[in-house]
Amino acid sequence: MEEPTYKRRSWAQQPSKWISGYLFAGPAIILIVIFSLVAIAFSLYVSFFDYDIISPNRPFIGLSNYKEALFRDKLFLKSFKNTALYVIGVVPGITITAFLLALAGHKVRWGRDAFRTIYFLPSITPAVAMALVWVWLYSPKGMINQALSMIGVQGPNWLMNTRWAMPSVIVMSVWMSVGYYTVIYLAGMADIPNEFYDAARVDGANAWQEIRHVTMPLLRNVTSFVTVTLGIFAFQVFTQVYIMTKGGPGDATVTLQLLIFRNGFQYFRMGYAAAISWLLFIVIFVLALIQLRGYRSQQLF
Amino acid sequence: MTQIITDVTAPVSAVTPTEKTRRKISVRTILIYALMILIAITMLFPYYWMAISSVKGPRGFTADPYSLIPRTFSLESLQYVWGAGHIGLYLKNSLIYASIVLVVQTMVNALAAYAFARIEFPGRDILFLAVLATLMLPYSVLLIPTYLIVWKVGLANTMAGVVIPGFASAYGIFMLRQFFLNIPMELEDAARIDGCSRMRIFFQIILPLAKPALITLGLFTFIGVWSDFTWPLVVLSDSTKYPITVGLSLYRDQQVLYYDRTFAASMYATFPLIIIFLIGQKYIIGGISLTGLKG
Numbered sequence: 001m002e003e004p005t006y007k008r009r010s011w012a013q014q015p016s017k018w019i020s021g022y023l024f025a026g027p028a029i030i031l032i033v034i035f036s037l038v039a040i041a042f043s044l045y046v047s048f049f050d051y052d053i054i055s056p057n058r059p060f061i062g063l064s065n066y067k068e069a070l071f072r073d074k075l076f077l078k079s080f081k082n083t084a085l086y087v088i089g090v091v092p093g094i095t096i097t098a099f100l101l102a103l104a105g106h107k108v109r110w111g112r113d114a115f116r117t118i119y120f121l122p123s124i125t126p127a128v129a130m131a132l133v134w135v136w137l138y139s140p141k142g143m144i145n146q147a148l149s150m151i152g153v154q155g156p157n158w159l160m161n162t163r164w165a166m167p168s169v170i171v172m173s174v175w176m177s178v179g180y181y182t183v184i185y186l187a188g189m190a191d192i193p194n195e196f197y198d199a200a201r202v203d204g205a206n207a208w209q210e211i212r213h214v215t216m217p218l219l220r221n222v223t224s225f226v227t228v229t230l231g232i233f234a235f236q237v238f239t240q241v242y243i244m245t246k247g248g249p250g251d252a253t254v255t256l257q258l259l260i261f262r263n264g265f266q267y268f269r270m271g272y273a274a275a276i277s278w279l280l281f282i283v284i285f286v287l288a289l290i291q292l293r294g295y296r297s298q299q300l301f
Numbered sequence: 302m303t304q305i306i307t308d309v310t311a312p313v314s315a316v317t318p319t320e321k322t323r324r325k326i327s328v329r330t331i332l333i334y335a336l337m338i339l340i341a342i343t344m345l346f347p348y349y350w351m352a353i354s355s356v357k358g359p360r361g362f363t364a365d366p367y368s369l370i371p372r373t374f375s376l377e378s379l380q381y382v383w384g385a386g387h388i389g390l391y392l393k394n395s396l397i398y399a400s401i402v403l404v405v406q407t408m409v410n411a412l413a414a415y416a417f418a419r420i421e422f423p424g425r426d427i428l429f430l431a432v433l434a435t436l437m438l439p440y441s442v443l444l445i446p447t448y449l450i451v452w453k454v455g456l457a458n459t460m461a462g463v464v465i466p467g468f469a470s471a472y473g474i475f476m477l478r479q480f481f482l483n484i485p486m487e488l489e490d491a492a493r494i495d496g497c498s499r500m501r502i503f504f505q506i507i508l509p510l511a512k513p514a515l516i517t518l519g520l521f522t523f524i525g526v527w528s529d530f531t532w533p534l535v536v537l538s539d540s541t542k543y544p545i546t547v548g549l550s551l552y553r554d555q556q557v558l559y560y561d562r563t564f565a566a567s568m569y570a571t572f573p574l575i576i577i578f579l580i581g582q583k584y585i586i587g588g589i590s591l592t593g594l595k596g
Contacts, residue, residue, distance in 0.1 A: 027412065053452065115337050119344055121575070124578045183589050
């Protein structure tokens, strides 16, 4: 971060001048303090109570909410596994697809912008609408099964099948977000100077070697940004699951965020929901740290 | 994989090396195009499907739900969901929410970003760090307490409750501050010598210069609020206040028999954003490219 004009503020030393700083920043600071800092503290507080918004009786119960989630609530473990499965599917799925699409897009001259626009489209249209369309595509006689029947494969009832429901949600999510990350990779590739490729060619590198030894290492920072951001979002998946499967069939697609929603807003167990959200927060935080550390230790230059 | 280097030591044959290279490249280019077009079709197909299903009409859809080229054309489904399906009302609500948040958040963010970039006041750096730190808090962990705060001050199930938590954005403040730091100080100094007040400098010099950044962030804000589902879902219980996303989700449960209506309603939720995207594409793509590189 460069701040060239940082030291040139002699006019700002009198109190009458810095009051305006508080006036300008005040509204934002008040809002952020309330809805982020107070909120996060309040969430931790609530997680130690049997906090029900219907009854006024809210006893302190210490760590019971956490113990319930970790040791008694089978659905917590199930939804943790489901969420992990989703993350394991979506993060590499999107990262690899976006990288390959950007590689292809970077190579073509004609129509690059048009392709980029088309790939990006699902990222800016509401997930609810897209999930509704996919419900129909995944229906027993939907387009996907019709396409499969053309090659002689009898497709399952995707969203109502315990084995296929989560993979179906993953595929839809990859479709929905891959364009966003393709745009990020394209911007990264545009920043690699041509000299690097020229040098590789002089050394006799083929196309694969160019990708492996020039493009990939130079995009390490972009990849680390993409996987960390994606991981954070993927752990909080909600809308697609809520619309497409409501957690079913059975509990095959209940995710942690859906469990938080159910406990907080359907059973009104705010304390328990807050405790689950803190466990989710810890998992996200630790994994992001490990990832960033991993990338840093691999840094080449 | 084909090789693109020209092998100068190769024996001269009927096909000269350069011609050979050019032909190989073109084969590969064709393959790349084929792949990209295939994926583009995959990306667009759900939209095409949604569009044709919404104009087949209820009877046309029931009689022939799977054809890729509609045999009937009727605006009945689109008209039905607009009025009797309340989509007109939901759209109006979405427009209100997204516009209010857009205007207020842009103002709040810009004022704060200017203060953090250009005004020296006690505690400024600590406060800015605190703002940045909130970027690490996941949405999940804020959902329950944000609802409880809104509920405690009596704003649950109100339109104000939907918009107020979105009135400031740490991300927006951070991006705008970066932008303001790059505006030359001389511009401001000249105005100050002429006796301009801070407010005037902010509104007449800084804001006009920051227009591209403000448009980019404004587009993100509008699209974000329009597409948001979780927050309005939890904070509202009165369906007359629902935005389009929550209103649309009702179609999943209630109208299983009327898929044409679901598609028609989805069209209304999707199209305004597609138009905004096509118009503001330059800013949106540019903004995202920047995010990735800064990260």
